[in-house]
Amino acid sequence: MAALETILIWCALLGLCIGYYLVPYLITYSALRDIPAASRIAAFSNLWLAFQARRVRRSAAVHAAHQRLGPVVRIAPNHISIASTAAVHPVYGHGNGLLKSDFYDAFVSFEPGLFSTRDRAEHTRKRRMVSHTFSTKALGGFEQYIQQNLAVFVRQWNLKADNANGQFAKVDALAWCNYFAFDMIGDLAFGQPFGMLEKGKDIAELQLEPRGPISHAPAVYLLDKRGELNAMLGCVPALIPYAKWIPDPFFYKGLSGRLGVNAVGTARVTERLQRGTKSDRIDLLARLMEGKDDLGNSLGRNELISEALTQMVAGSDTTANSLCAVIYWTLKSPGVLQKLQKELDTVIPNHDCAPTFSQVKDVKYLRAVINEGLRMHSTNSIGLAREVPPGPGLEILGHHFPAGTVLSVPTYSIHHSKEVWGDDADCFRPERWECLTEDQKTCFIPFSYGPRACSGRNVAEMEMVLITAIMFSRYDFELYQDQWKLRDGFLNKPVECQIGFKKRYR
Template sequence: MILDILFTPWALLALPILYYLLPYLRNKAIRDIPAPFPAQFSNIWLLWQCRQGRRYLAVHEIHKKMGKLVRIQPHHVSVADADAIPLIYGHGNGFLKSEYYDAFVSIQRGLFNTRDRAEHTRKRKTVAHTFSAKSIGQFEQYMHANLEMLVKQWDRMAKESGSWAHMDALHWFNYLAFDIIGDLAFGAPFGMLEKGKDLAEVRESPDAPSKTAPAIEVLNRRGEVSATIGCMPWIKPWAKYFPDPFFSKGVEAVENLAGIAVARVKQRLDNADKIDRVDLLARLMEGKDEKGEKLGRQELTAEALTQLIAGSDTTSNTSCALLYHCLRNPHVIKKLQKELDAAIPNIDTVPEFHMVKDLP
């Protein structure tokens, strides 16, 4: 009798409705928080906004319409209140990272995407010395060399075209950021500044054959698809089979980005006896947890990849934005030029940090 009822057309229609309705009914604590339909019932609303590349805009618009607290998924409350930042992100508040971060795991969990508090503490202690003031100071020489290469390339373009040239500054800031992070995290720059091209070596595993891929494009695709899959992490194993190329190409980008880290760490470890330098990878290789254990090869690769992801597009986007706003405001250029001329005795060289650190 019960089976007969379950397999009626009405029951089959009711099942998907109950699938979305029951979690909504159980969420008594947040049920009264407003939400754009159907975000209170399903993750599909946020997934669709991400797929369209407008999550930031959609969430901002919903907050303007519905207030400081908005549900953008059945179990996800978005908060637009500066006073809530220490309550949510403060140390020891009890909040853990959600399953959203599972979408960003490739080689293995790193400092960014681990969801286990104890594991995060272990990783943080292992890499903490990497970012001490002393270590950062030792990294300056590598940053300086890449900045000099950027200036050299811009000067070359200007001379070749007769004292000035058109260029896409974001491309060059991308090359700069990738080469600096590559220099620090993997022991050598990718060579993008020197070649003026977006290319990097990729390996599926340390012993797999080498190939090349556009690293900047790979990083951007990886970020877009992972942020989208993160809305429904259970689709991750199936995403590469979706007919939408956004997902298949995005998953390929995730694999290629991991392959870039695998290739560069292999190159560094294979030549460890020939390389004597202090950089991020060297510090990570020295790092030990509370048991005195060092990072294994996979974990070392995952943490080096974390540095590449964290430092590349943020640096390039910020640098390009600063240049844009300076150029859009000529009075700023004049004031900046005056300050730099006073602080830098030789205008033909890239200044060292100590020369500009105290500028307004």
């Protein structure tokens, strides 16, 4: 009798599991059954996508599925990836009505920030309060702080070059890109750099409570682990409350990273708030404190912390990864460095004087090299998820997507599409930017697209233009690795980039 009861219990559990996956497949998402799935599991469960995120290779797995199955692929029961020009505007453009999916719930810290806010009205409110932070007028005031950090960068690299006695000084370019980007966002957002450039180390102050003791931790490492965990939990939001109970180093390292990043942001915001708005500093947090919504209300303290964290995360890792990609592909591609240096020499006659943004912002080949680096290595390579709102649904490429369907355009795949970029789409060729087609302009989305595109794009571009111009005009380089390894969390991050550099003489 006991054996029979055990069998019946197991049969019931099996039936529940089958029903849990089969019923949505047959009924709830029946309109999507004609779309090929990345795997048999993907049609029934989001576990396939979560597993790829856990392996830190989601964008590569989705890209491989598109290469096998075509431009429209089912990567979860109600999530369709569309690698086509035809999908960019309908999914991300103005006025389309699509909503952020529950993927973004994994990125909420204290409360939803501009990036993680899903409600359209609340997102509009927040964006209105934050947008003035990155206005053209504000941008002009930021350059002085970028130049100050560039001066520290150059001083440290000159010291390394001098110590190499005429040989190439060997460094990990990724590490130094991280030091610059984190110090830069610390300066712009909180009024002072983290000090990574001065120390030549990944180190930042941590304060778990506003009046608690101060310790130090590797902020870059913490941010990496946080991003990887959030990208995985975003695929299975139901796991978010239970992540701390999962006996897997991936989860507890990610949770530690999340806690550490929150602590860094909280400490910096607390310190900056104590200085108030009467400072001469024109930093992002001061701008955020000045922001008002339509009712004249300012951001609350938790909102300020959330937005400051958003700026810290968005303005550090993304810039570092993109800079590293530009360095790697410039050095790896024959003739590019020499052509870039020749052009820079015409606008920067004296290497000992740092160029201003106005001097180098319109240097065509410099811009082409940066854009091609952003295309080849999309630091956010996954497709940002959007949900079709209640109503008649949406039609793309002959497929009807009813309300509740999640759609995304995979950035890596669209940036490497041979239909868009030609047969040499996997080659680094800056010359392609001399004459772009309309499809290429539409499909270049390193900062996303539409009303939810990166609000800090102008600041990031200013940073990249200035540091790229200074690096390649002042130094000669060697590349010490033929291939680089990547870890694809929320951001597609290089593991390292080993190079050599020495002072350049003309």
